Amino acid sequence: MxxxxxxxVFALPKSTARSDTVAxxxxxxxxxxxxxxxxxxxxxxxxxxxxxxxxxxxxxxxxxxxxxxxxxxxxxxxxxxxxxxxxxxxxxxxxxxxxxxxxxxxxxxxxxxxxxxxxxxxxxxxxxxxxxxxxxxxxxxxxxxxxxxxxxxxxxxxxxxxxxxxxxxxxxxxxxxxxxxxxxxxxxxxxxxxxxxxxxxxxxxxxxxxxxxxxxxxxxxxxxxxxxxxxxxxxxxxxxxxxxxxxxxxxxxxxxxxxxxxxxGDLELEWTTALLVSDDPVKGEGAVPREDLLAVRLMKAVGEIQSRFDGISPYLVPSRAGVRAFKALKKRGVAVRMLTNSLEATDVLPVHAGYAKYRKRMLRAGVKLFELRSQAAPNPPSKMFGHFGSSGSSLHAKTFAVDGKRIFVGSFNFDPRSTTLNAEMGLLINSERMAKGIHEAFDRELAGLAWGVELNNGHPAWVDLKTGKKTGEEPGSNTFKRIALAVIGWLPVEWLL
Missing domain, CATH: 3.30.870.10 (Endonuclease Chain A)
Structure with missing residues (x-):
């Protein structure tokens, strides 16, 4: 009641003279x-x-x-x-x-x-x-x-x-x-x-x-x-x-x-084909049929991935379905690499809890994981970081490259919120130049601007890619954060992340 x-009492005011203009x-x-x-x-x-x-x-x-x-x-x-x-x-x-x-x-x-x-x-x-x-x-x-x-x-x-x-x-x-x-x-x-x-x-x-x-x-x-x-x-x-x-x-x-x-002519445009993929704005009112979601239509537009998938998502919560999809790609011989925020770099702790919950499963599935360091590097040249920035302490780019041919740039994160709750948009661009820029950045192990994450005796370990040193303690962790991550991981809130 x-x-x-x-x-x-607090109903939104109704507009009586609304006129929907067009471009x-x-x-x-x-x-x-x-x-x-x-x-x-x-x-x-x-x-x-x-x-x-x-x-x-x-x-x-x-x-x-x-x-x-x-x-x-x-x-x-x-x-x-x-x-x-x-x-x-x-x-x-x-x-x-x-x-x-x-x-x-x-x-x-x-x-x-x-x-x-x-x-x-x-x-x-x-x-x-x-x-x-x-x-x-x-x-x-x-x-x-x-x-x-x-x-x-x-x-x-x-x-x-x-x-x-x-x-x-x-x-x-x-x-x-x-x-x-x-x-x-x-x-x-x-x-x-x-x-x-x-x-x-x-x-x-x-x-x-x-x-x-x-x-x-x-x-x-x-x-x-x-x-x-x-x-x-x-x-x-x-x-x-x-x-x-x-x-x-x-x-x-x-x-x-x-x-x-x-x-x-100082700014060169690469002329190519590009597909706009966007959620239906009805998503803001309630459930949308699965086949109409941006994530589903985007994957159909990408088509069959042949050899490489390199993704960048500040908020990476793959869910069980995402881990299965990564595992299926690896089974077909596709190399999968993902960059997300480290605990020390993230600006949304609950989302990191959702990511940490799946980190070991992704590593077991064969996904190569990187986590951006909070202090990446002092004034690195921009070409070090490919086509998604030069340096910084928190990742916000949402992009992925496929097979050295296509790249997506937009607002979509690899998480349940972007998939089912928020309206999202982006361009799927046929560009070898931009796609190879992403691949080459991963090939260089992100120039040491990220931690490499691997399994060590069944537990995640973080590798300093500049020195090769390895630690089993998550960078940026402390007692409070460890407790918070554990508690949030237990709660049934994944659909909100």
Missing amino acids: TVIFCRL KPAPGSGPLAVALSESRSGHEGLTGIAPLEEGANAFAARVSLADAAISSIDAQYYIWHNDLTGYLLLDALQRAADRGVRVRLLLDDNGVSGLDCELAHLDAHPNIEVRLYNPFNLRRLKRLSYGFDFFRLNRRMHNKSFTVDGHATILGGRNVGDEYFGAGTSALFVDLDVLAAGKAVSDVSADFDRYWAAPSAHPAGAILGKIKSENPICEGLARLRKNPRPNAYRELHETPDIVEALAQ
Whole structure:
């Protein structure tokens, strides 16, 4: 009765004047159209791909695309922080709207804490509309909403895309926040995005329209309430500039303009075929038939794996089914290698408990495991780490390479939450160059930036790949963490991880 009462009292407001707009056609003029005109020539029906490895470059790419927009910006994110990069990118969207660009901003409400005032301000702009995916019933003490609306709020939109003028899009693993772009004081996330032009852009735009019109995407105006400040974005930026981090701020503003780089031919696009794989947004409302899940459709699209599978997932909880799949691959002679976070590097301890539960089973199945070290290496050259970053203390990239031919880049983790609960998206790209970059990084044993994990007398042992030294004590462990990992491993919560 209490749950029903709370749902009635704290029901989400209904929008009576909702209008579901669709993506605008790509304009034939403007900086982006001009910059891509020569590169796109002769590549009709193909997708141009450029990896964005370094955080500062990935951030600058978004800002320079926004500043070049003349028609539309469609942005979709799981997390958008109220920090330096978060405010700078909100300001870029606001500037674009002031020029007459239509901006649609779709955000998962789980990852926008502290931004209600800023989002309400943007939503009030005549050229901006903000929508929130599965919004929380309570705006203050949001987490209390789980107490009476758990099953809806447990389903989140994990997608990330940034599409400008229908000409270019950025998608991959990065959310919007200082740690994703190397601008924060906390640990840097090792991550990977790709810039795409051509065929994939129209696919991403159509997919954005599906999510924009989904029942789980609610117009933000009635939820966020009245504007409480004249321009909270400018005020936020002014506040942050009083206590600047000079190096981070300078690096973010001294990176090359990606639109100019495209126009000058300094940024090379690899023109190839790429398939967008995305969950149906109905996943945010409840169960989806197994055959419609991204994970199932992605594996069908990959096809039969012949010789090599190298995967990178910050949150690796394979479940029994995943271990069986790894074992079947090994039985067919496929070499399987996986990189995930070590205990000392992870930012989500419960997920590591789910991984640790299956670690020995994966090793017995023949999977070669690597775990990223918390302090990888002092300023290593980026080529050491292939196409998924240079250094850092916490892994966030979600990618895998198959047979030296194909690579997936997106938001999908190898865990039950990505498979059955969260909405996910990504590109499966036919690229020998990018796939071989991942394979070669594993061949070099990740340049010593990760621990190798192997069985020693039936128990996991961690190998320092730089020195060859071996230890049976898990790096980063202590009494509290060992107890927590054991207890979480016993609990029936794997479906939540």
